[in-house]
Amino acid sequence: MMTTTSTIPFDIERIRADFPILDQEINGRKLVYFDNAATTQKPIPVIEALMNYYRGYNANIHRGIHTLAEKATADFEASRRAVRDFLNAPSAEEIIFTSGTTMSINLVAQTYGRHFLKEGDEIIISGLEHHSNIVPWQMLAGEKGLTIRAIPVLENGELDLYTFEGMLSERTKIVAVNHASNSLGTVNPVKEIIAKAHAAGAVVLIDGAQASSHLDIDVQDLDADFYALSAHKIYGPTGLGVLYGKRALLEAMPPYMGGGEMIKEVTFEKTTYNDLPYKFEAGTPNIADVVALKAAIDYITKIGKPNIAAYEHQLLQYATEQIGQMDGIRLIGQAKEKISVLSFVLEGVHHQDIGIILDQQGIAVRTGHHCTQPVMDRFCILGTTRASFAMYNTMEEIDKLVAGLQRVKKLMA
Numbered sequence: 001m002m003t004t005t006s007t008i009p010f011d012i013e014r015i016r017a018d019f020p021i022l023d024q025e026i027n028g029r030k031l032v033y034f035d036n037a038a039t040t041q042k043p044i045p046v047i048e049a050l051m052n053y054y055r056g057y058n059a060n061i062h063r064g065i066h067t068l069a070e071k072a073t074a075d076f077e078a079s080r081r082a083v084r085d086f087l088n089a090p091s092a093e094e095i096i097f098t099s100g101t102t103m104s105i106n107l108v109a110q111t112y113g114r115h116f117l118k119e120g121d122e123i124i125i126s127g128l129e130h131h132s133n134i135v136p137w138q139m140l141a142g143e144k145g146l147t148i149r150a151i152p153v154l155e156n157g158e159l160d161l162y163t164f165e166g167m168l169s170e171r172t173k174i175v176a177v178n179h180a181s182n183s184l185g186t187v188n189p190v191k192e193i194i195a196k197a198h199a200a201g202a203v204v205l206i207d208g209a210q211a212s213s214h215l216d217i218d219v220q221d222l223d224a225d226f227y228a229l230s231a232h233k234i235y236g237p238t239g240l241g242v243l244y245g246k247r248a249l250l251e252a253m254p255p256y257m258g259g260g261e262m263i264k265e266v267t268f269e270k271t272t273y274n275d276l277p278y279k280f281e282a283g284t285p286n287i288a289d290v291v292a293l294k295a296a297i298d299y300i301t302k303i304g305k306p307n308i309a310a311y312e313h314q315l316l317q318y319a320t321e322q323i324g325q326m327d328g329i330r331l332i333g334q335a336k337e338k339i340s341v342l343s344f345v346l347e348g349v350h351h352q353d354i355g356i357i358l359d360q361q362g363i364a365v366r367t368g369h370h371c372t373q374p375v376m377d378r379f380c381i382l383g384t385t386r387a388s389f390a391m392y393n394t395m396e397e398i399d400k401l402v403a404g405l406q407r408v409k410k411l412m413a
Contacts (some may be wrong), residue, residue: 021033022392034397035388039238040233046299060072082293096245105133108245109136121147126151126171134374157181178209180214181210194224205228210233217229231289308391312339316389336395344385
């Protein structure tokens with residue numbers, strides 16, 4: 001098979017050398033890691049940042065006056081500023097650290113949603129949402145008597161924006177959609193969605209978990225009210241997320257959890273809450289992982305989001321061409337704008353069997369419904385095989401995937 005040569009101005013082999021986990025064998029084969037939509041691997045600078053914190057200045061932050069506490073606090077807040085720049089947020093005070101995108105969405109649902117929505121109000125989500133952007137709104141709707149409506153998905157995996165416009169009304173209070181689909185790769189026109197929602201008087205939350213590692217994010221240009229993401233999707237640690245919120249909204253919202261750090265003064269009669277962002281960061285935070293997140297952002301910034309996006313687009317184009325032309329393969333989701341996610345079904349073969357056989361060849365893919373069961377229902381399937389690509393993947397690895405799928409067909413014939 002002919003392999004396309006990359007024209008992107010960065011050294012793929014040097015990048016791969018920064019990710020030690022890739023230099024191993026699985027079942028006697030060199031690892032091919034195509035499960036990046038689930039979590040990305042971590043470069044050496046991120047791993048070293050974690051080790052340096054625990055080895056050199058492990059201490060609690062903000063309230064200590066000793067040297068270790070002051071260094072830990074300085075590095076923790078430096079990461080907050082790095083996230084601000086990464087999202088082009090107006091201020092670092094609008095950056096809230098959470099445990100992940102899931103917690104960020106739940107925070108908005110259980111603070112803004114519970115405080116400002118009333119019976120009869122409507123929440124619009126989309127048919128492309130991850131369960132984490134469905135279930136929190138269902139929980140809120142059940143508690144407060146709200147209605148949830150979903151934007152339909154077209155056959156090519158894009159949202160039906162014409163129908164969306166007709167769904168908006170004075171009852172619409174929140175619109176919550178993803179920037180990019182984790183199961184299909186569809187990039188949604190969120191700037192347009194936000195503008196239409198704002199015209200109807202609704203507040204908008206964008207789930208940026210998938211988009212954040214692939215696309216330039218500018219929350220001011222988007223005019224997003226809330227934007228959520230997870231560190232582990234952008235080459236950072238697990239168990240850490242971010243919620244950006246417009247200052248006026250965050251100040252109007254009640255705290256999500258009570259405890260230390262989120263207070264100014266506590267008596268048995270009354271508690272005064274802290275200023276932003278600390279009002280939403282109760283207790284000892286995930287200090288080490290926050291510190292390491294800056295290393296991940298610095299790594300991405302050094303290589304350059306445009307370079308990463310262009311290279312990943314080449315990978316997606318090549319994989320779509322090679323796999324799409326195979327007999328018996330049906331690609332699920334062929335939107336015009338996609339991140340580097342390729343989902344497909346193989347006629348007569350269960351997706352789980354595909355994943356097992358590929359793993360025997362050292363190829364890691366994701367199989368199942370990808371926490372998007374409504375998407376699977378839309379296409380009348382139980383699940384897909386999903387290959388998702390990152391900046392350290394290669395055309396040669398895609399060739400191995402194609403060869404692996406040929407083997408699956410032969411074994412399952």
